[in-house]
Amino acid sequence: xxxxxxxxxMFFPIVVLMYYAIPKKARYLWLLAASYFFxxxxxxxxxxxxxxSTAITYLSGLCIDWCDRKKKPLGWKKLxxxxxxxxxxxxxxxxxxxxxxxxxxNALLETCxxxxxxxxxxxxxxxxISFYTFxxxxxxxxxxxKDIYVERNFLKYALFVSFFPQLVAGPIERSKNLLxxxxxxxxxxxxxxxxxxxxxxxGYFQKIVIADRLAFLVDTVYGDLYSYQGEQYLLxxxxxxxxxxxxxxxxxxxxxxxxxxxxFQLMENFDCPYFARSVAEFWRRWHISLTSWFxxxxxxxxGGSRKGAVRRYVNIMVVFLVSGLWxxxxxxxxxxxxxxxxxxxVGSLCQPLRKKAGRLLQVKEESFGHRCFxxxxxxxxxxxxxIFFRADTLGDALHVVGGIFTMQNPWFFMDGSxxxxxxxxxxxxxxxxxxxxxxxxxWMKHRKINVMDRLLEQDIWCRWLVYIxxxxxxxxxxxxxxxxDAQAFVYFQF
Amino acid sequence: xxRVKKLAAxxxxxxxxxxxxxxxxxxxxxxxSVKNYARFWEDPKGYDVWFLGTSHVxxxxxxxxxxxxxxxxxxNLAASSSxxxxxxxxxxxxxxxxxxxxxxLDAFKVHMNxxxxxxxxxxxxxxxxxxxxxxxxGICDMFDTWEERFEYICKFSVYHSRWEELEKQDFNYQLSxxxxxxxxxxxxxxxxxxxxxxEDMSPTDTVGFxxxxxxxxxxxxxxxxxxxxxxxxxxxxxxxxxxxxxxGVAKAHGVDFLDMAHEEGLLDYSVDFGDRxxxxxxxxxxxxxxxxxxxxxxxxxxDYRDTPEVAEEWNADFAIFLQEKIKWMKAAKSLKxxxxxxxxxxxxxxxxxxxxxxxxxxxxxxxxxxxxxxxxSLEEAKARMGGEIRGGYAFFVxxxxxxMVDKAVFRKGKRQ
Numbered sequence: 001x002x003x004x005x006x007x008x009x010m011f012f013p014i015v016v017l018m019y020y021a022i023p024k025k026a027r028y029l030w031l032l033a034a035s036y037f038f039x040x041x042x043x044x045x046x047x048x049x050x051x052x053s054t055a056i057t058y059l060s061g062l063c064i065d066w067c068d069r070k071k072k073p074l075g076w077k078k079l080x081x082x083x084x085x086x087x088x089x090x091x092x093x094x095x096x097x098x099x100x101x102x103x104x105x106n107a108l109l110e111t112c113x114x115x116x117x118x119x120x121x122x123x124x125x126x127x128x129i130s131f132y133t134f135x136x137x138x139x140x141x142x143x144x145x146k147d148i149y150v151e152r153n154f155l156k157y158a159l160f161v162s163f164f165p166q167l168v169a170g171p172i173e174r175s176k177n178l179l180x181x182x183x184x185x186x187x188x189x190x191x192x193x194x195x196x197x198x199x200x201x202x203g204y205f206q207k208i209v210i211a212d213r214l215a216f217l218v219d220t221v222y223g224d225l226y227s228y229q230g231e232q233y234l235l236x237x238x239x240x241x242x243x244x245x246x247x248x249x250x251x252x253x254x255x256x257x258x259x260x261x262x263x264f265q266l267m268e269n270f271d272c273p274y275f276a277r278s279v280a281e282f283w284r285r286w287h288i289s290l291t292s293w294f295x296x297x298x299x300x301x302x303g304g305s306r307k308g309a310v311r312r313y314v315n316i317m318v319v320f321l322v323s324g325l326w327x328x329x330x331x332x333x334x335x336x337x338x339x340x341x342x343x344x345x346v347g348s349l350c351q352p353l354r355k356k357a358g359r360l361l362q363v364k365e366e367s368f369g370h371r372c373f374x375x376x377x378x379x380x381x382x383x384x385x386x387i388f389f390r391a392d393t394l395g396d397a398l399h400v401v402g403g404i405f406t407m408q409n410p411w412f413f414m415d416g417s418x419x420x421x422x423x424x425x426x427x428x429x430x431x432x433x434x435x436x437x438x439x440x441x442x443w444m445k446h447r448k449i450n451v452m453d454r455l456l457e458q459d460i461w462c463r464w465l466v467y468i469x470x471x472x473x474x475x476x477x478x479x480x481x482x483x484x485d486a487q488a489f490v491y492f493q494f
Numbered sequence: 495x496x497r498v499k500k501l502a503a504x505x506x507x508x509x510x511x512x513x514x515x516x517x518x519x520x521x522x523x524x525x526x527s528v529k530n531y532a533r534f535w536e537d538p539k540g541y542d543v544w545f546l547g548t549s550h551v552x553x554x555x556x557x558x559x560x561x562x563x564x565x566x567x568x569x570n571l572a573a574s575s576s577x578x579x580x581x582x583x584x585x586x587x588x589x590x591x592x593x594x595x596x597x598x599l600d601a602f603k604v605h606m607n608x609x610x611x612x613x614x615x616x617x618x619x620x621x622x623x624x625x626x627x628x629x630x631x632g633i634c635d636m637f638d639t640w641e642e643r644f645e646y647i648c649k650f651s652v653y654h655s656r657w658e659e660l661e662k663q664d665f666n667y668q669l670s671x672x673x674x675x676x677x678x679x680x681x682x683x684x685x686x687x688x689x690x691x692x693e694d695m696s697p698t699d700t701v702g703f704x705x706x707x708x709x710x711x712x713x714x715x716x717x718x719x720x721x722x723x724x725x726x727x728x729x730x731x732x733x734x735x736x737x738x739x740x741x742g743v744a745k746a747h748g749v750d751f752l753d754m755a756h757e758e759g760l761l762d763y764s765v766d767f768g769d770r771x772x773x774x775x776x777x778x779x780x781x782x783x784x785x786x787x788x789x790x791x792x793x794x795x796x797d798y799r800d801t802p803e804v805a806e807e808w809n810a811d812f813a814i815f816l817q818e819k820i821k822w823m824k825a826a827k828s829l830k831x832x833x834x835x836x837x838x839x840x841x842x843x844x845x846x847x848x849x850x851x852x853x854x855x856x857x858x859x860x861x862x863x864x865x866x867x868x869x870x871s872l873e874e875a876k877a878r879m880g881g882e883i884r885g886g887y888a889f890f891v892x893x894x895x896x897x898m899v900d901k902a903v904f905r906k907g908k909r910q
Contacts, residue, residue, distance in 0.1 A: 006644045006651070190500050426658045464507055468514050476518060481651035482641065 001041045003254045004208050004480050011038065012258060015164075019262055024185030028159050031262070035164040039128075042168070046126035049095075053088055054161045057136040058154055060084035061143040065150040077144055084140040092133050095123050100329035128168035130326055134293055136161045139175040141297050148175045156182050163264075165255040169248070171269040171289035178264070186263025198452060199257030201470055202441075207250030208478035210434045213427060214243040215479075218390070220422035225396055228421075230407030233387075233400045235418060240390050241383045242435060245273065248287065272442040274382075277374035279343040282382055290326070294319045313348070317341040327389070332397055336388040343381050430477055519650040521664055522657065527621035529670045534569045535622055538592035540804075542795050543568035545674070546581050546709075547600025550725035553772040554781040555598075557673035558815040561808050564786045565797030570674030572600065573619025578705035579609040580619055583632030585709060587623050589716065596719045596793050598752075598785070599709060602727065604702035605736025609636045620646055671814040677775055678768035679826060679834040681856050685764035687728040689756060696735035698743060706740070710747045719793055723752040725781070726761050728770045752788060760784060765859040775834040776863045816840070820899055829887060829904040833860040836867070836891065841899060843867045844890040846875035846883065879903070886910070 001007040015034045019027055040047045063080040066072075093101075098119070106116040139160070142148040151157040160179045166172075221228050221236035228236075252269035259266045269289050276282035283291050295304075299319045305312040317338065324337020357363075363370055384401075391397035412418070419425045444451050455466060530552075534541070543566055545551050551572035560566040571584055585597065610616050616636070623629050630647065637643045645652045656664075706722075713720040722744045724737045737755065744751035754760060761767075766777030773781060789795055798804040823835035836843045845867055851857040861867060870890075875883050878890045879901060886905035893899050903910045 006640060190497075424658065460503070464510065467507070468511055471511060472514060472518055475515065475650070476522070476654050476657055478654070481654060482645045 001038065003251065003258075004204065004478070007041065016261055020188050024187075027185065028156055028182055031164075032155055032159040032162065035159060035162040035167060038164040039162060039167060042127045043124070046129075049091060049126050049129065050132060050162055051158075052091065053133055053136045054158045055154075056087045057084055057140050057161070058151070058157045060140045061150045061157075062152070064140070064143045068146075081140055081144050085137060088133050088137055092129060095125055095129060097325075097329045098123070131170050131172055132161055132167060134290070135172050138172070138293060138297065139179070142175050148179065151175075151179055163259070165258040165264075166252075166266055169251050169255075170287070171252055171255065171267050172293050173266060173289070177267060181264050189263060192260050192263050194456075195452060196257045196260030196262075198455075198467075199260060200254050201257075201467075201474060203250045203253030203255075203257055204474050204478065205250070205434070205470070206246040206253065206438065208480050209474055210431065210438060211243050211246035211250055212479035213423070213431045213434070213477075214239045214246070216422035216427070218243055222390055222392070222396075222400075225391075225399060228403075229409070230403035230405070231409050231412035231417075232421060233403045234407060235413070235421070237383055237387050237390070237400065237404070239431075241274070241379070241386050242438075244386065244389075245270070245286075246438065272446040274379055275375055275442065275446045276378050277371060278347055278378055279340060279381055280347060282378055283340065283344070290323070294323055298322065313345045316344055320344070330393075332388045332391055332394045335394065335397070336385050339385040339388065340382070343385070434477075515650070519653070521660070522653045523621065523649055524617070524653060524656065525664065525667050526618050529667060530672070530674050530676075531571065531573075531619075531622040533669045534571060534588075534674065535624055538588055541567050541569045541592070542595040543598060543789060543793075544585075544588065544594045544596075545570045545572055545598045545600075546576075546585060547572045547723075547725075548576050548602050549574045549676075549772055550602055550727055551598075551600045551723075552675050553678050553768070553774075554725050554778055555785055556675050556677075556778055556782045558671070558675075558812050559779070559782045560786050560789070561799075562812055563783070564790050564795075565799035565805075566786065566789055566795055567798055567804070567808065568673065570672075572674065573616075575603075575611050575615045576619050577603050577606055577608065577610055577616075577636075578702040578709070579632075579636050580616055582705045582709050582712070583628070583636065584619060584623065585712060586632065587626060587628045589712065590626060590628050593716060594718060595795060596721060596789065597709075597713055598721045598723055598789075599706075600725050601706060601722050601737060601740040602725065602729075602733065603736070604698075604706055604740060605696050605700055605732055606702045607700050609701060614645075614652075617646070617649075617652070621649055671811055671818055673811075677778065677819075677822070678772050679775055679822070679831040680768035681765065681774060681830050681834070681860060682767045682769050683764050683856065683859075684728045684767050684770070687763055690731050690734050690738070692738050692741075692756065694731075694735055695739035695742070696732070698739050700736075702736065703739070703743065706743060707747075710743075710749055714747070714749075719750075721750045721752055721788075721793075724755040726755045726763075726766075726773065726777070728763070728767065750792070752785075754781060754784060757784070762859075762863070765856070765863055775837045776860070779837050823891070824900050824902075827909045829907045829909075830856055830860060832889065832902060832904065832909065833857065833864070836864055836889070839866055840894060841866060842892045844870045844874075844878065844892070846870050846872060846888040848885040848887070 001011060011034075015031075018030055022030055036047055036050075039050055060080050060083065064077050067077045067080065102117055102119055109116050139148070139151075139157075143150055151160070157179070159182050160173075160175060163173070163178065163182075218236045218240045221232045222240075225233075249270040252266075256266045256268075267289055269287060271285040271288065273282050273285040276285050299315050302315045302318060303311050304315060320337040320341030321334055322337070323340075324334040327333045327337070358365060387400050388394070388397040391400055416425075419428060423431065441451055455463060458466075543557075543560075545555050545557075545568060549572065552570045552574075555568075555570060557566075557568040557570055560568050571588065573580065573584070576584070581599065620629075620633075625647065633643050633646045637646065710720060722740055724740065727733070741751045741753070743749075761773070761777055761780055766773050766780065768774035768777075790797075798808070819835065819838065823832065826832040826835055843864065843866055845861075847869065851861065870878075872883065875888045875890070878898075879888060883903060884905070886903055888903045889901065890898065891900045
């Protein structure tokens with residue numbers, strides 16, 4: 001069930017009500033049942049895969065702990081870690097990458113004049129498999145590194161892997177954070193309840209008011225590329241950057257809000273990424289849970305930045321190519337990841353040159369203008385890469401890039417033509433207005449102004465006005481209900 | 495104490511939020527259903543006859559004319575493309591609050607096996623029905639998925655997106671004085687139409703027939719006189735076969751069947767239809783008269799025109815109804831449509847015509863329907879107009895008191 005579906009609007013209050021009604025000691029059992037129910041609403045059979053991943057990583061934790069207690073050689077622990085990774089990643093490979101692998105293998109075989117392979121089966125991608133697999137594997141590594149105690153209660157551990165607010169699209173929680181919270185009982189807190197609902201409202205604003213509205217325009221252009229030209233590609237690509245941010249960030253915030261209502265604290269997954277002044281900084285602010293996962297479990301084990309500059313750049317490229325592949329089994333995703341890695345490598349290589357140029361030109365690095373300039377350049381680079389993420393194929397992405405660079409009609413943006421791309425003038429104006437609200441909120445966050453704290457400090461009439469206007473705004477202007485086709489979360493394909 | 499205060503504050507907030515959302519929902523809701531049926535649902539008592547069915551009925555029968563001519567208090571609860579299940583549940587919801595003497599049911603759609611149409615037209619009939627246990631039951635019966643059901647339970651989920659279309663009338667609208675009816679001022683010639691043989695019938699094991707039986711049972715259980723009716727229409731053979739099987743069902747249950755479709759001489763198919771399925775103002779006048787005669791002769795209904803406390807309210811509504819008709823008359827831009835509005839015998843119409851219309855044309859057929867038309871000379875026309883008249887057709891419409899209600903000049907079919 002989607003977060004903005006009627007099912008979830010009925011499911012969530014019931015879960016929360018029951019959660020606080022039953023004794024503290026049994027609450028995790030209720031949440032576990034609710035989480036599996038939530039997942040099985042997508043596809044009941046694939047809950048077995050979730051259980052499989054849970055069981056393997058749970059057992060790996062016990063085995064690693066047994067090695068420690070029995071003072072077995074390090075190789076034994078590494079073996080259990082390797083087994084956990086192989087068994088989980090093989091399932092991920094089978095469901096997500098098998099077809100891609102066969103497709104590429106067949107391309108190679110055809111080139112060599114050999115017979116192609118025709119698999120006798122086709123598998124549907126289980127929703128959220130990339131997320132919960134990584135989350136479960138992080139536990140194995142954390143136990144190996146002794147960052148977390150071994151969880152002996154299988155049901156508590158199962159809840160850690162399947163916790164419904166973040167199960168299908170993150171954030172990818174760490175056992176250090178979430179597992180400990182599962183073990184504590186949570187009493188009802190009015191403050192958590194209130195803040196949680198406000199977070200959910202903000203998340204819904206991003207998702208159903210902004211992201212799903214922009215999707216009409218983006219899908220119109222990207223869904224029929226050859227009917228449009230460079231100007232439309234540029235507009236759709238810029239708006240896609242906002243769409244994917246709001247879609248993913250909105251989901252994460254709704255997840256965090258839903259968890260907070262029940263007393264759980266999830267990690268922050270986005271930190272005003274489009275205010276970043278470099279691509280490297282962008283990736284410290286975007287999908288923080290995934291970036292930090294790759295940093296802790298891939299980049300650092302590969303050597304990180306400890307083995308010289310060349311090795312560091314290679315590690316960055318490896319991490320981002322794998323990240324691209326994680327996002328989707330297509331070459332366009334790999335290229336997207338590769339581009340982001342490349343931008344960081346080139347950025348790092350050019351840094352001394354940029355600093356020298358800055359000194360020569362007497363640039364004030366912390367001036368407002370320079371910060372804006374850096375943020376704009378970063379946005380352009382990131383958005384360029386997003387083209388490869390959004391386009392259906394590599395060919396389409398290259399066509400879009402070509403079209404943008406051979407744009408001929410800049411007046412397109414001013415002559416009213418933009419209102420023929422799936423959004424009427426009123427709809428487009430609403431989208432712009434909403435994006436301005438988002439920009440203001442993100443700017444305040446970037447300046448370390450806690451908007452929620454400031455709001456909650458106000459008088460009751462002011463707070464209530466904001467709550468009512470906010471709720472009304474989201475419900476009236478949101479893209480939900482049967483008037484629209486549901487715009488599924490972009491990241492659900494992962 | 496702090497907890498109690500917070501709880502009280504939360505409840506107050508929730509109530510305020512609900513009130514604001516309810517207000518927003520009422521503004522955003524499409525007004526078709528509300529305008530036509532809200533008046534009934536505000537007070538379902540006080541109507542002796544309920545008309546149920548499809549648009550055949552709401553174009554065909556005018557409750558305000560039934561009031562004026564027979565003193566019958568009726569409401570037209572028929573809804574666009576209403577299936578028999580929808581009609582049944584509308585009846586059940588209404589019977590929760592009131593009970594009429596007579597229910598007249600148009601049996602069109604009995605041939606259908608679907609419980610609802612796919613195009614959401616059910617909203618027009620269902621939206622104004624207040625939410626109740628019966629309505630919920632009906633929605634669950636008619637629609638299979640909770641997604642479909644939810645949009646009828648929480649109309650806001652569908653109408654919230656109407657913010658782009660909002661007009662002044664969404665904030666300040668008038669309920670229709672037509673008691674659920676509508677009027678069609680178009681002209682279509684179906685003089686060549688032939689009904690299929692009455693013996694050509696459809697099977698009676700469809701969902702439509704099943705719900706027809708339920709309606710019969712519901713009415714008979716409560717002692718309500720049910721009249722099944724076939725309204726004239728130029729529909730498909732499948733639709734006609736369904737209607738042809740209804741007399742048998744009616745007979746089996748001892749229910750009256752009014753076959754207006756096959757009634758000789760009732761309608762002129764060359765001039766009384768606005769389109770294939772619906773009669774126009776001419777046809778509506780004839781059907782309403784026919785229905786009024788039948789109801790007053792066979793249903794033992796009281797004539798309330800002499801009951802002051804009832805007549806006062808209904809006469810006031812009737813006056814508003816006449817005002818609305820005059821407004822539509824004045825708004826008619828095409829000649830053929832304008833002539834339709836002159837079908838009302840309450841007005842006398844003085845017509846100057848530069849030359850007589852083609853006897854075979856639609857205009858001639860329409861003018862032939864009027865009982866109240868008087869031809870005048872150009873001089874008299876100029877005198878009435880108070881100025882020059884340059885050819886075409888000039889109409890001068892007066893009410894019973896001789897006061898001018900409207901004057902209009904048409905050239906080349908368009909109002910000048």
